Amino acid sequence: MPKRLKAAIAAAVLLVLFMSAQGTAALWRAEAQLELGIIKTGTLSLAAGNGTVSSQTYVFKELNTSTLAPGRFVQAPLTISNTGNVELRYTLNGAVSAAPTPGEADAALAAAVELSVHAVAKASDCGVDTPSPGAALYQGPLGAAAAFAAPRNLAAEASGREILCVRVALPNNALQTAAGGSLALQLSFRAEQLRGGQQ
Template identity: 40%
Template sequence: MRNRVWLALAGAPAAAAFLAAGGTGALWQEAAMVEAGHISSGKLELLVDGQQEAYVFDALSSAHLVPGATTRAPLTISNGGDADLAYSLTGAATAGTADADLALAAALQLDVTDGDCTGGIGTEPVLYSGPLAAAAFSGAALAPSETHTICISVTLAADAPAAAAGGTTSATFTFKAEQQP
């Protein structure tokens, strides 16, 4: 019986250690790699009559514009990128510092319509109508390679002041493109 007591006493610390450890302590592990999909950015490219850089809109020119007269020309806006975009006209500025130049610029009326200028004046949907210097409108959404033609008309007011006679100006239109989701 002494051997049994001695065996029980000798095994007690081993049993206590096993119970305190809470099991065998073996852990299973597995790892796997997941490759992310292809990520790339889109490209926005707003083209005005096919030009990427500043475009000289010679079609909208008039020498000797008289009060009440209008000059107009179509302008094509295109999406040359690979992302959807929405474009807008964010402003127009005029050039000239002489009194006659400033009077002429102030007497110019700008009309921007949806279309290619083949319809008569007043027959196309209006995007903007007002003073040249305050020009702004939200244009259209364009998918890649899509185009939109607008008609830009400039009219010298019928009641333009005599001070505008002999004035010269040029207009700079600023278009902006924003990516669409």
């Protein structure tokens, strides 16, 4: 085979290889321009209070357990407010006695009492001796597992509030070891943002 023909064939093969490589590189290259939207975050915030004053660490002075006696109950209204700007759902997330140095009588009292929480239309529906209307959101002993049967929804900001009637009762058959005990009720609530269409 003449040298020229061999050189022409070799050049043609190199040209084909070179063009194939160029075609491959073009297949891997792509560009696109994206229009970025605006991302905004919301504020998730839940507070408790008496209808006038509220905070995330509210001291519930209105519920005075010092007058608690067997066969009796004490109760007071507690306002739960959505102080954020997103709709949320919340639930009771534990109810315990948080006495700083609990003695035997304190522990016996905490074990004997029954907590019930009701939703009411207005604070006066939860007066000193007023029976709580409707079904209880929670009714049972104190404990870290205390929770509402179903979460409650609250709208955002000003309209997002609910009045709860918190009742602590001491049954007639409470043990004598609970006499003289004190109760420092600590209610914890957990909230989460509602996603679109979630109920």
